[in-house]
Amino acid sequence: MPAALRCESLAKRYGVTTALGGVDLEVAPGELLGLLGPNGAGKSTLTKIACGLVRASAGRAEVEGAPAGSAQARAAIGYLAELFRFPDWLTADELLTLHQELAGSEGGAPERGELLDLVGLGDASGTKVAAMSKGMQQRLGIAQALVGSPRLLMLDEPTSALDPVGRRVVRDLLRELRDRGIAVVLSSHLLSEVELVCDRVAILVGGRIVAQGTPAQLARPRGVEVETDDGVRSFPDAEREEVPGIVAELVSAGTKVYGVRLLASTLEDAYLEAVGAA
Amino acid sequence: MSGALIVARYALREAVRRRVILVVMFLTVGFLALYALGCVVTFDQVSAIEAEGPLDDRVLAGSTLLGLSMFTILFLGAVLAVFLTLGAVRGDAERGLLQPLVVRPVGRTSLLLGRFAGAAAVCALYVALVYCAAVLITGIAGDWWPDEAVSPGLGLVVGVVVIAAISLLGSIFLSATANGIAVFMLFGAGLAAGLLGQIGDALAVDTLQDVATVSSWLLPFEALYQTGLHGLTADTSGITGVIVELGPFGGAQEAGFGLWVWTAAYLALVGAGARLGFSRRDL
Numbered sequence: 001m002p003a004a005l006r007c008e009s010l011a012k013r014y015g016v017t018t019a020l021g022g023v024d025l026e027v028a029p030g031e032l033l034g035l036l037g038p039n040g041a042g043k044s045t046l047t048k049i050a051c052g053l054v055r056a057s058a059g060r061a062e063v064e065g066a067p068a069g070s071a072q073a074r075a076a077i078g079y080l081a082e083l084f085r086f087p088d089w090l091t092a093d094e095l096l097t098l099h100q101e102l103a104g105s106e107g108g109a110p111e112r113g114e115l116l117d118l119v120g121l122g123d124a125s126g127t128k129v130a131a132m133s134k135g136m137q138q139r140l141g142i143a144q145a146l147v148g149s150p151r152l153l154m155l156d157e158p159t160s161a162l163d164p165v166g167r168r169v170v171r172d173l174l175r176e177l178r179d180r181g182i183a184v185v186l187s188s189h190l191l192s193e194v195e196l197v198c199d200r201v202a203i204l205v206g207g208r209i210v211a212q213g214t215p216a217q218l219a220r221p222r223g224v225e226v227e228t229d230d231g232v233r234s235f236p237d238a239e240r241e242e243v244p245g246i247v248a249e250l251v252s253a254g255t256k257v258y259g260v261r262l263l264a265s266t267l268e269d270a271y272l273e274a275v276g277a278a
Numbered sequence: 279m280s281g282a283l284i285v286a287r288y289a290l291r292e293a294v295r296r297r298v299i300l301v302v303m304f305l306t307v308g309f310l311a312l313y314a315l316g317c318v319v320t321f322d323q324v325s326a327i328e329a330e331g332p333l334d335d336r337v338l339a340g341s342t343l344l345g346l347s348m349f350t351i352l353f354l355g356a357v358l359a360v361f362l363t364l365g366a367v368r369g370d371a372e373r374g375l376l377q378p379l380v381v382r383p384v385g386r387t388s389l390l391l392g393r394f395a396g397a398a399a400v401c402a403l404y405v406a407l408v409y410c411a412a413v414l415i416t417g418i419a420g421d422w423w424p425d426e427a428v429s430p431g432l433g434l435v436v437g438v439v440v441i442a443a444i445s446l447l448g449s450i451f452l453s454a455t456a457n458g459i460a461v462f463m464l465f466g467a468g469l470a471a472g473l474l475g476q477i478g479d480a481l482a483v484d485t486l487q488d489v490a491t492v493s494s495w496l497l498p499f500e501a502l503y504q505t506g507l508h509g510l511t512a513d514t515s516g517i518t519g520v521i522v523e524l525g526p527f528g529g530a531q532e533a534g535f536g537l538w539v540w541t542a543a544y545l546a547l548v549g550a551g552a553r554l555g556f557s558r559r560d561l
Contacts, residue, residue, distance in 0.1 A: 053377055054560040071385060079377070080378075084378060085375050102281065102384050103383065
């Protein structure tokens with residue numbers, strides 16, 4: 001089975017500005033990849049090339065083996081842009097109908113109803129976009145991206161306008177999509193969000209991927225903390241294997257040990273480290 | 279349903295729901311009411327004069343009034359065409375409206391074709407209806423009918439479709455505001471060149487005639503309008519024909535069948551340019 005998304009030496013230049021400087025990336029079917037990076041890192045450009053909205057200057061991008069931008073590739077993709085707008089005169093149901101027609105979906109009313117329920121807008125099918133809050137529009141955008149059962153979902157900051165409840169709805173939705181075998185590329189600044197749902201993370205800085213791996217792989221050991229009757233004692237260079245020895249030494253010295261905690265860096269630490277080093 | 283048809287239907291619905299339609303309809307009702315009043319008053323005066331001799335006052339008044347209405351219809355049609363298309367590509371892309379549509383498998387060419395078809399259909403229907411209303415008002419108020427009723431209306435309809443095509447092409451490269459300004463300046467330049475051509479004909483000045491000819495090739499909506507004006511009194515001859523020729527809406531030249539062929543080729547060229555430009559545009 002071909003990769004949901006494969007980028008090889010993908011580059012994009014806007015005049016003298018390099019937006020992408022040779023990106024190699026592969027997203028497996030059913031994988032949830034978090035794309036992280038500061039503003040201007042090239043996340044949106046990478047997403048847009050995959051969706052056929054922007055032409056690459058060099059390199060190659062493929063969606064399920066088809067060149068990005070081809071009709072076959074576009075048929076496999078669902079997309080929600082960071083800055084999007086829908087015609088304010090359309091209702092939610094009319095918007096999804098339009099996208100069903102454009103995507104060639106034959107799901108009809110059941111598909112529209114299911115998608116609106118999925119994003120928590122089941123009661124808003126007759127509501128016009130103009131009457132929706134930004135958060136509702138963002139959820140409608142996710143429903144729109146899911147029209148036609150795409151195999152690869154490209155989401156650019158999909159939760160930026162959502163409240164905590166809305167974010168949770170989207171998180172649960174992303175997990176459900178992954179369970180259905182849909183690959184998702186989630187571009188976001190919300191590191192905690194990405195850490196919670198993504199199988200793998202790629203950090204993009206200055207148009208290049210500077211780090212990638214699972215959140216656990218990106219996190220590094222940061223020592224051991226031991227809770228004793230004298231308070232918390234830190235062993236910043238200690239690793240997991242050294243814990244029994246540390247505890248035994250403390251106990252033999254007459255110290256009472258109440259707990260031990262292995263310290264690891266968060267995704268945020270890894271991200272800041274990667275961005276700072278780049 | 280093909281992608282272009284889906285987009286055309288969407289564009290039609292969008293056009294009908296946009297406020298510009300209300301504004302144009304409001305202006306149109308006002309224009310037709312004023313036009314009807316003008317026709318009634320003018321033809322009452324013509325009846326009161328009861329002039330004898332070779333000059334047919336009714337033809338003179340009718341052709342001048344309908345020529346005036348054609349100018350206004352072309353202008354209102356141009357306003358509609360420009361406002362329906364001025365932000366169709368770059369404007370919609372900047373607002374984030376276009377990207378969700380372009381990502382779909384229908385393709386950019388279908389999207390462009392659909393947008394053009396939707397705008398052209400609305401403009402063509404509008405111009406045809408208002409032209410028919412103007413002809414009927416003129417005929418009922420003054421018992422005068424143009425020598426050719428269909429070809430002037432067709433000229434206006436196709437002229438406005440050409441303006442819509444130019445505006446859609448401009449929307450790929452220019453922001454909505456810049457495109458609107460550019461297309462209206464082209465529209466004004468075309469009309470000015472046409473007037474210069476009329477003056478050139480009356481005074482037999484070759485340079486002015488050449489300017490009008492070149493402008494007609496570059497901006498065929500002007501030549502279509504002129505052909506339409508000519509059709510109003512195509513069969514009128516004698517002193518009445520001469521006087522009509524000297525009037526503000528006389529002196530128009532019929533460009534012949536070649537104009538229609540060139541207009542079709544022009545639309546194809548504009549379409550090809552738009553397709554190429556859109557296919558290379560990053561969104």
